[in-house]
Amino acid sequence: MFFDTHCHIHMPQFDNDRTDVITRMRQAQVTRAVVVATEEAEIEPVLKLAEENEGIFGAFAVSPQDEELPDLSTEEIAKRVKHPLMVAVGETGLDYHYCHEPLDWQRKRFGTHIDAANLSGKPLIIHSRExxxxxxxxLKAHQAYRCGFVLHCFCGDWDFAKKALDMGGYLSFSGIVTFRSAQDIQEVARKAPQDRIFIETDSPYLAPIPLRGKRNEPSFVPHVAQFLAQLRQTDCETIAQITMRNANRFFGLAND
Ligand SMILES: [Zn+2]
Known part of the structure; x- marks a missing residue:
């Protein structure tokens, strides 16, 4: 059984076939998924998916990729993730690839989200690019080790991974790890301790090889597990089990 720890199946890309996407997810043994809302208006559809579908959970933070979105206070964010099916604050973080200086708004928003996670007792999903x-x-200045965090869709080198791991952080691997150009990420996926790794799709984006270029969906996450199994010289079943256990622990969910 697999846990897709990061997807966006509430998005319009799935409006025509969302029920089929969830059916295929179940058929592929993907029994759990976190659906991430990146603006306030998305909370309601995400919660609806979580309420209507066993094994689906929600997360919310104001996207780090859109300065125009209104900022919320620490208390306001904590309130919006209060629902028991909302399992994390995120995604939040920094994106220096997509956005350009001055980015004080992005750093400030990130700090507020970390404070909100500490206040709400829910962990953080971090987006970090360049x-x-x-x-x-x-993360250090706002004591993110208290609430716990995952670097989602991990993109970076071992040095970055090591610093995050030393703070108690988790690393989540998406379809990117399967790309031929992703050697740094593959090195991290090989070396990371087995109790600190997750798998995700980040669907609709970043479909893994051999489905690269297609619309991604949660039923594709076993391809990421399969690739990690090869890298770590183990079997897919083992990767499924450890990543399920890790994610359950992180999000405060019971092991089935
Ligand atoms: Zn995302």
């Missing part, structure tokens, strides 16, 4: 040093510095 911003390794600042990500670590802000």
């Amino acid at each position: 911003a390794q040093d600042d990500t670590i510095a802000i």
Whole structure:
């Protein structure tokens, strides 16, 4: 059984076949998924999916990729993740690839989200792109080790991974790890301790090889597990089990 720890199946890309997507997910033994809302208006559809479908959970934070979105206070964010089916604050973080300086708004928003996670007692889902040093510095300054965090869709080198692991962080691997150009990420996926790794799709984006270029969906996450199994010289079943156990522990969910 697999846990897709990060997807966006509430998005319009799934409006025509969302029920089929969930059916295929079940057929592929993907029994759990976290659906991530990146703006306030998305909370309601995400919660609806979680309420209507066993094994689906929600998360919310204001996207780090859109300055125009209104900022919420620490208390307001904590309130919006209060529902028991909302299992994390995120995704939040820094994106220096997509966005360009001045980015004080992004760093400030990130800090507020970490404070909100500490206040709510729920862990953080972190998006970090081309911003390794600042990500670590802000996680430290706001004591993210208290609530716990995962670097979702991990993109970076071993040095970055090691700093996050040393703070108690988790690493989540998406379809990117299967790409031929992703050697740094593959090195991290080989070396990371087995009690700190998750798998995800980040669907609809980043479909893994051999489905690269297609719309991604949770039923594709076993391909990521299969690839990790090869890298770590184990079998897919073992990767499924350890990543399920890790994610359950992180999100505060019972093992089935
Ligand atoms: Zn995402």
